[in-house]
Amino acid sequence: MVTELTSPPLEFHKPSIEDEGLPAHELLEAVTAKWPLSVMRVLAQAQGPLRFSRVLERVEGISQKVLTQALRALERHGLITRTLYPQVPPRVEYELTPLGADLLAQVLSLWRWIQGRLPEFAAAARDPSRV
Amino acid sequence: MVTELTSPPLEFHKPSIEDEGLPAHELLEAVTAKWPLSVMRVLAQAQGPLRFSRVLERVEGISQKVLTQALRALERHGLITRTLYPQVPPRVEYELTPLGADLLAQVLSLWRWIQGRLPEFAAAARDPSRV
Numbered sequence: 001m002v003t004e005l006t007s008p009p010l011e012f013h014k015p016s017i018e019d020e021g022l023p024a025h026e027l028l029e030a031v032t033a034k035w036p037l038s039v040m041r042v043l044a045q046a047q048g049p050l051r052f053s054r055v056l057e058r059v060e061g062i063s064q065k066v067l068t069q070a071l072r073a074l075e076r077h078g079l080i081t082r083t084l085y086p087q088v089p090p091r092v093e094y095e096l097t098p099l100g101a102d103l104l105a106q107v108l109s110l111w112r113w114i115q116g117r118l119p120e121f122a123a124a125a126r127d128p129s130r131v
Numbered sequence: 132m133v134t135e136l137t138s139p140p141l142e143f144h145k146p147s148i149e150d151e152g153l154p155a156h157e158l159l160e161a162v163t164a165k166w167p168l169s170v171m172r173v174l175a176q177a178q179g180p181l182r183f184s185r186v187l188e189r190v191e192g193i194s195q196k197v198l199t200q201a202l203r204a205l206e207r208h209g210l211i212t213r214t215l216y217p218q219v220p221p222r223v224e225y226e227l228t229p230l231g232a233d234l235l236a237q238v239l240s241l242w243r244w245i246q247g248r249l250p251e252f253a254a255a256a257r258d259p260s261r262v
Contacts, residue, residue: 027245077255106245110237126209
């Protein structure tokens with residue numbers, strides 16, 4: 001079950017993006033970007049650690065380079081863990097952290113909210129005066 | 132009051148980003164990007180139409196060029212209206228649509244959720260194995 005948000009009133013006092021610096025906003029942008037979000041979804045679906053090559057297979061259309069960048073960004077924000085097993089060849093596994101799973105759930109809620117209103121967005125894009 | 136989401140279970144059946152094409156995801160990225168989000172916040176705070184020059188003043192640090200791009204993207208997605216008054220010099224006013232206001236409220240909810248967990252994110256970034 002996804003809890004649907006009721007629209008809060010439009011109050012924009014503190015904390016605001018400007019007042020608090022950019023870390024929350026940086027995270028918001030990082031996690032809603034296409035590839036990191038797709039990678040997080042694949043790791044969530046796996047419900048456990050995945051090797052680089054498995055993630056590469058499961059995220060459709062991603063390149064090795066872009067996957068490497070996405071994994072580094074997610075790791076840097078504490079959303080995934082990276083575990084290196086020193087064997088030959090070295091094995092590296094990635095796993096969603098609980099915090100990453102929570103954030104992903106929030107973002108997917110928003111994504112579904114948008115998804116459910118796509119006809120409205122399409123209509124608004126055609127004629128913004130009607131919405 | 133901002134309704135706080137409870138974490139939904141990690142189910143990732145349809146609709147998924149890949150299955151449904153990219154419009155929802157495109158919107159998600161467009162609206163969580165720094166400048167469009169700041170512009171929407173300024174328009175929401177104004178609670179009415181604003182001229183280009185007023186928006187430019189109120190969105191701290193934005194350039195004319197970037198503001199023009201942000202406004203066009205928001206208009207294209209039906210999130211703001213652009214009204215041209217044919218006078219000399221021409222007056223152009225921008226206003227959030229109700230749909231834009233709803234979406235902004237959703238995104239700000241997510242943003243506040245992240246904001247409230249910044250210490251956890253910071254801790255996780257330092258040591259992902261502990262979250």
